[in-house]
Amino acid sequence: MSPQWLMPMLKGNYFVPCSIHVDSNKSECNLFCLDCAGNAFCSYCLVKHRDHRVVQIRRSSYHNVVRVNEIQKYIDISCVQTYIINSAKIVFLNERPQPRIGKGVTNTCEICCRSLLDSFRFCSLGCKLGGMKRGDQSLTFSLKGKHGREYQGGSESDEATTPTKMRKTNAFNRLMSGLSISTVRFDDFGLGGDQRSSSSGDEAGFNFSPGTPPIYNHRNSSRRKGVPHRAPF
Numbered sequence: 001m002s003p004q005w006l007m008p009m010l011k012g013n014y015f016v017p018c019s020i021h022v023d024s025n026k027s028e029c030n031l032f033c034l035d036c037a038g039n040a041f042c043s044y045c046l047v048k049h050r051d052h053r054v055v056q057i058r059r060s061s062y063h064n065v066v067r068v069n070e071i072q073k074y075i076d077i078s079c080v081q082t083y084i085i086n087s088a089k090i091v092f093l094n095e096r097p098q099p100r101i102g103k104g105v106t107n108t109c110e111i112c113c114r115s116l117l118d119s120f121r122f123c124s125l126g127c128k129l130g131g132m133k134r135g136d137q138s139l140t141f142s143l144k145g146k147h148g149r150e151y152q153g154g155s156e157s158d159e160a161t162t163p164t165k166m167r168k169t170n171a172f173n174r175l176m177s178g179l180s181i182s183t184v185r186f187d188d189f190g191l192g193g194d195q196r197s198s199s200s201g202d203e204a205g206f207n208f209s210p211g212t213p214p215i216y217n218h219r220n221s222s223r224r225k226g227v228p229h230r231a232p233f
């Protein structure tokens with residue numbers, strides 16, 4: 001139903017002093033390793049999780065959150081409402097019950113009744129997990145690759161979540177392709193301009209014929225200015 005590390009991540013004890021580096025500065029436990037699926041750890045313990053999948057847990061209004069660009073590499077977060085905090089899109093880990101529903105609210109979380117936008121069903125990852133436990137077959141945390149196979153995180157998801165990088169790469173490829181075509185046509189015409197195309201030579205819009213030199217008046221250039229004479233009184 002869900003990755004084995006999801007429940008330990010949701011139930012983790014975060015923002016407590018690290019028991020190993022308790023005397024060090026900034027030793028609060030705000031990191032979680034998806035490969036080990038153990039307890040939260042601090043930044044000093046990160047060396048023990050080299051080459052592991054690690055996400056950073058953050059705080060917003062006394063609730064644990066994780067950035068969307070970190071977690072969506074490994075699970076499908078569709079149907080869960082996202083929020084923008086400090087210019088970063090985040091998603092809450094656990095449910096946030098709302099004691100009183102405001103007037104005019106048309107959509108709420110299916111688990112904790114939190115008011116939501118109309119396009120979402122859950123307010124957190126934990127609530128989506130609760131919806132799956134109810135037997136909703138349409139819900140899943142598994143990502144699907146280009147060929148329809150399911151996988152838990154990988155390079156395909158990284159490419160899908162970085163449209164800016166893809167646009168830059170495509171633009172660079174188009175630029176290089178255009179430069180290659182221009183170079184081939186330039187070689188076909190030749191450097192000296194002697195070779196002409198059979199179709200009036202304007203296939204690529206190039207004109208290699210020598211231009212008309214500017215007119216230079218040698219008479220005016222060799223003329224010497226005379227000695228000035230003082231005007232009569």
